[in-house]
Amino acid sequence: SGTSAQLSLYLAAEAPGVWNAFVNTQGCAAPCSQWPVFPxxxxxxxxxxxADFVANDAFGSGAIGYVEAGYAFGRAFPIVRLQNNSGNFAPSDVSSTNGPQVFSEDVATALQHATLNANLTQNLNGVYNAPEANAYPMSSYSYMLVPTTxxxxxxxxxxxxxxxxIACGGQQEATPLGYSPLPPNPVQDVFHVEREMPGAPAPPPLDNVHCPNPTITNGPGTPPPTGNPAVNGTGSGGSHSGGGSSGGSTTVTVVKPTPAATANGSGALSGTVTLSNGTTVETLTTAQQQSLALAAWEAVGNAGRQSQLPLALVTAGIFVIVFGPMLGRRVSRHEVGSHD
Structure with missing residues (x-):
């Protein structure tokens, strides 16, 4: 699975001696998507x-597992705090009421240092060693593969x-689900790849009017202010300090709220939204969103591996280790035939 691979990459980078000793006896060098079942x-x-195994005392009492943060928050698990490059332990000051908010901020802070390799895969070395006091070092994001020809x-x-x-207004939904909105640098990477698609609209300017991503509008999940602004893009997207450049002759399509559109408790728009091309859209209710999300999860679970496509887009994720009621044996996660 992607979660297993991310854990192995983090361990290989931050504890190479321990990880290499494990690989020498168990196999599966990083990135290891299917961990060996060791004693x-x-x-x-x-x-x-x-998460269900760790939560069930009948067969998982004392177990330790690793899952995305949303699964831990949904089951009220205690979460392991990791020491970051500044010497602090993150997440800090997490309670039963503010967990997703604090964790989202800590992850977005760390992901400001994510870059891209030449093949558009993520390079998280800067994330693991993020200098901010609140940065959560084991942060990563998921890919979307898109066609360019x-x-x-x-x-x-x-x-x-x-x-x-997704890159702009849709990021408002990340924090309530236990994830983190993308900071501006991966958003620029998304814009860069989106331009490569046939017929794709030009990305909007990267500002709080045209791209209502919480990390740009200072909404929920925004990293605390630091001395190192994260406006500049990284990786193959190049460096940008303002709006995204236009591509081709297509018309920019930007979601803008009308007077009938209001912000709900999570910061997302509800009511009537008008696109820049004049199309009016009625946003979904919370119940409708939950129903569609459940259907989407089921569809993803039943889908096979997709054909290879040349470029990747990013959506931010949070990754945590969780403890059961007592410390004891370790749980290893396997997902046969799945991918993130």
Missing amino acids: GAAAQNGSDGV GFPPSKGFVLGTWILY
Whole structure:
């Protein structure tokens, strides 16, 4: 699984002696997506499987597992705090009421230092060693693969419009779900790749009017102010300190609230939203969003591995280790045939 791979990459970078000794006896060098089942370990399928095992005292009492933060918050698990490069332990000051908010800020802070390799895969070395006092070092994000050739421009426009929504306004939904909104540097990387799609609309300016991402509008999940602003893009997206440059002759499509649109408790818009092309959209209720999210999870779980596509987009994720009621044996996560 992607979570297993991310844990192995973090351990290989931050504790190479311990990790290499494990690899020498158990195999599976980083990135290790399917960990070997060593003595004292129990393999479970997916984050839900790991979290359910840890939560069930009938067979998981004393277990330690690793899952994305949303799974831990949903089950009220205690969360391991990691010492970061500044010597502090993150997340700090997490309670039953502020956990997602604090954790989201700490992850977004660390991800300001994410860069891209030449093949557009993530490079998290700067994240592991983020200098900020609140940075959560074991932070990462998931990829979306998109076509850049052999794709109808009409579909490229629709997909590109949706991707721009994900990178901007859609990030408002991350914190309540236990995830973190993308900071500006990965958003610039998303814009760079989105431009490569046939028929895709040009990205909007990277400001709080045209891209209502909480890390840009200072909404929930925004990193605390530091001496190192994260406006500049990194990786193959190049360096940008303002709006994204336009690409092609397509028209920028930006989601703008109308007077009928209001902000709900999570900071997301509800009511009527008008796109820049004049299309009016009625936003979903919370119940409708939850129903669609459940259907999406089921569809993803039943989907097979997709064909290879050339470029990746990013969505931020949070990764935590959680403890059961007592410390004891370790739980290893396996997901056969799945990918993030």
